[in-house]
Amino acid sequence: MNHITQKKNAKSGWVLDIGVLKPHRRTGIGTKLMLHGMNLLRAKGMTVAMLSVDDWNVTKAMRLYEKVGFKVVKKDVFYEKTI
Numbered sequence: 755m756n757h758i759t760q761k762k763n764a765k766s767g768w769v770l771d772i773g774v775l776k777p778h779r780r781t782g783i784g785t786k787l788m789l790h791g792m793n794l795l796r797a798k799g800m801t802v803a804m805l806s807v808d809d810w811n812v813t814k815a816m817r818l819y820e821k822v823g824f825k826v827v828k829k830d831v832f833y834e835k836t837i
Contacts, residue, residue: 766802767795772815779813788822 769791774784792803805824807815 765800766804767798767800769803769805784818785822788818
């Protein structure tokens with residue numbers, strides 16, 4: 755996880771990056787990293803943790819995020835045009 759940058763009066767923080775090498779996935783490491791990151795945010799006075807993930811993510815990261823209590827609140831729209 756990236757370091758925490760605290761803005762004045764901020765009540766929400768972002769989980770920017772998390773990664774577990776493929777051979778070590780599904781061993782609880784990701785869950786422990788996420789819980790630790792949320793504890794760090796809470797210790798800094800944050801009341802909301804946010805993250806972003808592509809819905810085509812092949813690592814099944816979304817299952818991890820849901821497991822630790824994250825909920826989908828918004829989906830982005832991307833446009834593409836062959837030129």
